[in-house]
Amino acid sequence: MFRMMQSLLFILTMLSCQSTVSRIDLKKHVIVLPAEATKNELHAGSVLQDYVQRIAGVTLPVIKENGYQKNQAAIFVGNTEHSAALGKLKGEGFLIAADTRDVYIKGGSGKGVVYGVYTLIEKYFGARKYAEGPAWVPGTKELSVPQHLMDRQEPLLVYRETYYPAAFDNEYLEWHKLHRFEDLWGVWGHSFFKIVPPKTYFSAHPEYYALVDGKRQATQLCLSNEGVFNVTVDYLRKAIADNPDALYWSVAAEDGGGFCTCDLCSKVNKEEGSASGSLIRFINRVAAKFPDQHFTTLAYTYTAKAPQQTKPASNVYIMLSSIDAYRQEPLSTIPSAAEFRKNLESWGALTDHLFVWDYTTQFTNYLAPFPDYNNLQPNLQYITAHKVQGVFSQGSGDTYGDMGPYNAYLQAKLLWDPAADVAVLTKDFFKGYYGNAGTAMLEYVNALGENKAQLDIYGNPVASAKNYLSPAAIDKYSTILDKAEAAASGEYVKRVYNARLGLEYCVLQQSRFYGTDKYGFLQPSGDGFVVNPRWPERVKKFVAQCKEAGVKELSEGGASPDAYQQEWDTIFSKKWVNSLAYNAKVSLVNPPSDEYPAKREITLTDGLLGTKDFSINWLFIYGKDLVATIDLGAEKTVNKVQVNFLHDPRHYIFTPAMITVETSADGVNFTTAGTQQTPSIADEDYTTRINTFQFSLPAVRARYVRVRGQCQAAVPGWRGAPPTKRPSVCADEVYVF
Incomplete structure (x- = not known):
């Protein structure tokens, strides 16, 4: 066996340099798993067998290594003895290798071997998973890889999440090597009140909560209070016992202000030069009680600035938010991100355990075109160059938003490899996801990408009505989408319709603003104004298409499509009132x-x-x-x-x-x-x-x-x-x- 592994290494090292590459036909191979295959190795073997059948129409046998015969051409999946000589991989990395007959897919930790199988299916078999739902597979029946292949991939980031509807598809996550915070965190995000809920404790223990304006308020926790520490430790001890597989536990402030100003908290924060001082001292104490666990906390708004004295413990991860930055330029240069850049440097001087919580949507208007697409790669490259180990890229969540499928796809690829060729990825996506309409759809996105106006994650279509979302600009984009619709057929037509929702939403929202003026929803009638008779039907059609596209809410915590219809119905039902002050x-x-x-x-x-x-x-x-x-x-x-x-x-x-x-x-x-x-x-x-x-x-x-x-x-x-x-x-x- 040892001589066989030496020979394998020699072949892979020496022959991979040859310029003439022959291919290995895999249609008669067997899939070989380790004798004691893990859950992920079993899953990887099953996925490979399934896609080979879909693509080539053949079912490859899946066998254990202890039943393998050396005369059988094989695809070795997992940590088999035959792939032992290929060495170890970092994190969730994987290796796809081949000699002149056999193929080897080996993974590192976690789902590395599964990622390797899906990479084989996409990169070498030609299948694609552009969005949620069934993957696309080629109809060529071709099933081969180059001889002497050596494809080794290891991620820069240990945590990678894009937050769009596609990421709620389990196969999409595995295919694109993504994570889901629900799968990794025992407690996620803003967690103070999950751990010490006011409904349970405030009445009897107001001292557990922040002193604000001289009064205890259920806005944040008082981190200098020993009772808060004891409740937190007790909570985590039980939660960890109930969920031993969780990798991270968040102990982090609530979203908003109202931080404690009691004497003890104020004293610590003054010593540290930041409100994060009391937070880091607190979470370090908690982390010391559970040395085998990993804890995260949020460097966000009031706690964004790093403390001057206390370093996070070795099992504490800092998740820094970029929430204050506008999005029309990269984070590395835009003036509004200056504080973020400063904080990133400061935290990086204290710890190697940095995550970033980034934002790629307009939370107040999920459907509104938000052309930050060209900045996705420079932002990730800037972040990963500053010791960041994980990224939560927050989009529209499980509701359809502006160019959600493209955003999710591009982010997924870049989270795995920030140096990936964006032009190649983009061309492939638009051709595959929109079919014959892809050229026009790419033209549409490029036209939006020319915008230099301010992109605010809490902005709105009205604020942008004088620049990239002006009526004239919307007409220009609409003309491009007309070409896309004309070129599309079947399912691709629906996808173009979905992409068009953003423009229609802007027109409807701006019509509320323009009102009695041009582009408004009202038209002259006698001495006053009445609703344009086309508008009720236009709203109804928009709402129906929202439901078809999977729009659940139009903003973060906002109206559903049905509620949006009700808003308009209320507007339509109100008679326009002419007062003495009209236009005064x-x-x-x-x-x-x-x-x-x-x-x-x-x-x-x-x-x-x-x-x-x-x-x-x-x-x-x-x-x-x-x-x-x-x-x-x-x-x-x-x-x-x-x-x-x-x-x-x-x-x-x-x-x-x-x-x-x-x-x-x-x-x-x-x-x-x-x-x-x-x-x-x-x-x-x-x-x-x-x-x-x-x-x-x-x-x-x-x-x-x-x-x-x-x-x-x-x-x-x-x-x-x-x-x-x-x-x-x-x-x-x-x-x-």
């Missing part, structure tokens, strides 16, 4: 947010009502009062004033503490016409709602109407916010009758 000039003391400008001051008098989406048709003022003066153009009789304010605590938008209406004949001297105090927001309530305030002004003569909305003094403690975060005011249409 408005002057503001405090300017609207540049991030969510809507139509700036005219938002209050454009005749359009906002919905629960704060990014459309709401005058968004950050951290200051609304003080809006409306010029009616001439002195008129005013009987009633009505104004809407949005209450959306998840986005730090709160109903003003007090609303006041004043009137004036000359714009200088104002008389208070009414004041309404709003209820306290001291109690936790995350309900999003639109609050309408009406003021009766019987027969007041006025040319100017001023509306004041007093911004809340601070974000309530229960919401949890970074120290610098201020509440916002969102005002909508001011009706004057």
